[in-house]
Amino acid sequence: MTRYLVTLLAIALLMGCQTRATEPADALYQALGERPGIEAIVEDLLFRIVDDDRIAFQFRGIDAQQFIVGLSDQICELSGGPCQYTGKDMVTVHRGMAISDSQFNAVAEHLVLAMERHRVGTGAQNRLLALLVPMYPEIVRQ
Amino acid sequence: MTLRMRAILMAGLLLPAATLAEPGSRLWATGGVTTIEGSAGGGLVPWALLSSYASDEEWGGTLSLARAEVSDFTLSVTAAALTWRNRVELSVARQTLDLDDFSFALDDAFGLREDELVQDIFGAKVRMFGDVLYQPWGQWSLGVQHKRNRTFTVPEAIGARSANGTDVYLAGSKLFFAAFLERNVLLNLTLRGSKANQSGLLGFGGDGGNSYRAHVEASAGIFLDRRWLVGAEYRQKSDNLSFANEDDWWDLFVAWVPSRHLAVTAAWVNLGDVATQTDQRGLYLSLQGTF
Numbered sequence: 001m002t003r004y005l006v007t008l009l010a011i012a013l014l015m016g017c018q019t020r021a022t023e024p025a026d027a028l029y030q031a032l033g034e035r036p037g038i039e040a041i042v043e044d045l046l047f048r049i050v051d052d053d054r055i056a057f058q059f060r061g062i063d064a065q066q067f068i069v070g071l072s073d074q075i076c077e078l079s080g081g082p083c084q085y086t087g088k089d090m091v092t093v094h095r096g097m098a099i100s101d102s103q104f105n106a107v108a109e110h111l112v113l114a115m116e117r118h119r120v121g122t123g124a125q126n127r128l129l130a131l132l133v134p135m136y137p138e139i140v141r142q
Numbered sequence: 143m144t145l146r147m148r149a150i151l152m153a154g155l156l157l158p159a160a161t162l163a164e165p166g167s168r169l170w171a172t173g174g175v176t177t178i179e180g181s182a183g184g185g186l187v188p189w190a191l192l193s194s195y196a197s198d199e200e201w202g203g204t205l206s207l208a209r210a211e212v213s214d215f216t217l218s219v220t221a222a223a224l225t226w227r228n229r230v231e232l233s234v235a236r237q238t239l240d241l242d243d244f245s246f247a248l249d250d251a252f253g254l255r256e257d258e259l260v261q262d263i264f265g266a267k268v269r270m271f272g273d274v275l276y277q278p279w280g281q282w283s284l285g286v287q288h289k290r291n292r293t294f295t296v297p298e299a300i301g302a303r304s305a306n307g308t309d310v311y312l313a314g315s316k317l318f319f320a321a322f323l324e325r326n327v328l329l330n331l332t333l334r335g336s337k338a339n340q341s342g343l344l345g346f347g348g349d350g351g352n353s354y355r356a357h358v359e360a361s362a363g364i365f366l367d368r369r370w371l372v373g374a375e376y377r378q379k380s381d382n383l384s385f386a387n388e389d390d391w392w393d394l395f396v397a398w399v400p401s402r403h404l405a406v407t408a409a410w411v412n413l414g415d416v417a418t419q420t421d422q423r424g425l426y427l428s429l430q431g432t433f
Contacts, residue, residue, distance in 0.1 A: 054167065101228065101273070102167040102197035109169060112368065122367045123324030130319035136276040 028131075029081035031124035032115075038081075039072045041114045048110035055106045058097055078131045090138035099140050164402055165432045166195030166202040168228065170368045171399040172274060172317075175407045176206035176430050179287050179341065180221035180235025181265045183313075185409045185426055186391050187359040187375045189330045190283040190315035192231040192269055193223035194432050195402050201226045208428035210411055214419040216240040219428075223265075231285075233265035239343050244419060252299040259343050260292040267313075274328075280316025287311075289342035300385045300417070302345025303352050309336040311359075325364050328371070332359040339382050340416060348382035355380045363395075371397045389414020393426065405430040 024030075032038050046067060050056050059067075076083035087093070108129075115125045174191040177183040182193035185208075194202030201224065208219040221235035239259040241248065248254045267285035274281040287309040291297060294305035311334040321327040334357045337346040347353075357380070363373025377391040395409035409426040416422045 100198050102199045104276075105167040105169055105197050109167070112169075123320065126320035126324055126326050133276055133319060134278075136273075140276075 026080035026082075028079040028124055028127050029076065032075070032079055032120060032128065033118065035072065035076055035081060035083065037118065037120075038075050038079075039068060041111075041118050041120070042068050042071045042075070044114040044117055045071075045107075045110050048114060049107065052106055052110065055103050058099065058103060075128065075132075079128060090135050091142055094139045094142040097142060099142065101140060104136065104140050164195075166200045166402065167197040168195040169275065170402060171365070171371060171397070171405070173202075173204070173225075173432065175397055175405045175428060176204055176208065176219075176221050176223065176235075178208060178210070178217065178219050178235070178237065179263050179265065179289075180219070180223060180233035181267055181285060181287065182223065182225075182231060182233075183330070183332075184361045184363070184373070184375045185393055185395055185407060185411070185428065186377050187330065187332055187361050188267070188285060188287075188311060188313055189332070189361065190269065190272075190281045190313040191274055192225045192228055192267060192283070193233065194225045196225045196228050198227050198229075200228075202432060204430050204432045206428060206430040208407075208426065210424060210426040212411065212413055212416075212422040212424035214242055214244055214422060215416060216242065229269055231265070231267040233263075233267075235263040235265070237261045237263065237341075237343060244417060247418070248296060248299075252296075254295055254299055256293065256296050259296055261343050262290045262292065263342070264288045264290075274315045274317050275319075280314055282312070282314045285311050285313065289338065289346075291342065291345060294345065297339070297343075297345025300344065301349045301383050302339055303347035304337075305345055307337050307342055307346030309334055309338060309342075311335070322364055325366065328361075328363045328365070328373070330361040333357070334359060336380065337382070339380070340388060344383065344417060349384050351380065351382045363397075369399050371395075371399070386418040387415040389416075395426075403432055405432070 073085040181188040183189035196202035223233035272281040313332040357378040393411040413422040
């Protein structure tokens with residue numbers, strides 16, 4: 001049984017490497033609908049956030065346009081698109097907000113729902129989340 | 143349990159699904175499902191995940207019913223769990239093992255007239271550190287399960303030393319995003335110290351050994367999407383009773399989590415030899431409501 005699991009895991013890792021090697025570097029960017037697709041997702045995300053009592057107060061008074069452009073730049077760059085995020089680093093942006101796990105989870109949920117709404121496939125959703133999750137320690141409890 | 147009690151429980155289980163608001167902020171399926179021992183996990187193996195969707199500022203709970211029908215036995219489990227701030231999980235479970243034809247064998251061999259074994263399990267689990275989704279080292283929890291047999295006549299007759307026992311376990315769980323065919327993969331490893339025979343339903347300790355043994359338990363699952371998880375579990379066991387062989391357990395499962403309120407799990411379980419009955423295999427079905 002354990003031997004099967006190890007074999008399965010080894011195959012998983014190998015296949016993971018293979019798909020990365022053969023596809024274009026901006027495959028995820030394409031899957032997200034390029035820059036217009038990403039902006040539509042981020043805009044949808046912001047609508048969901050301001051509608052959610054758990055987190056809306058953390059976004060009160062922000063410049064909506066700046067938020068949409070900034071986060072879209074970030075996602076575009078992370079996903080291999082031709083953009084560069086030039087805003088402040090994540091620690092600076094979230095300093096003093098004391099963001100809880102509940103609030104972080106709420107935003108993650110809305111991002112997934114926004115991607116679903118814009119028909120981003122499960123695989124592309126997962127790959128974007130994999131790129132965003134390492135930012136968790138820079139965002140929560142700052 | 144009477145039919146009426148079951149009906150009331152079922153209603154209580156489905157009610158939150160129909161009426162209440164979202165039960166907590168943790169992402170879908172990150173509460174796992176309810177194990178046969180009441181702790182959050184898979185079906186047979188407790189995971190480091192805490193029950194419900196309570197995040198760091200919330201509390202939440204689950205109610206669940208499960209049934210496993212293997213070749214010669216039927217196990218029914220009714221369980222409830224409460225989680226505070228994704229830090230502490232408290233659980234209770236009642237297991238009823240219907241002995242079916244084995245009750246005749248017991249009558250022949252020991253003159254015992256019992257047609258079921260009943261065990262209560264009180265569990266506590268603490269998330270020590272980490273987060274299953276967000277930390278590279280995953281989430282690690284420490285848990286105990288205190289188990290009490292309601293009747294000790296059968297376990298005593300077959301050589302068990304004690305009616306009650308306490309399992310201690312350390313569990314680690316980690317979700318790897320887009321790890322296999324761009325799907326998220328959940329891995330769990332649990333190390334358990336236990337004296338239990340068949341999870342305690344046949345008592346604790348025996349003529350073949352009466353000390354704590356370390357058991358390795360593992361699960362691996364892949365999320366087809368955020369609602370469907372398929373995977374396998376393995377649970378190592380002791381063999382303390384000379385009267386019958388005891389095997390390790392394993393299962394293949396599919397869990398459907400259509401919303402935060404409801405989880406349905408089906409599994410193919412292989413319990414091996416149980417109390418002289420060989421090759422106990424069959425279906426497992428569990429229903430969980432979260433509030």
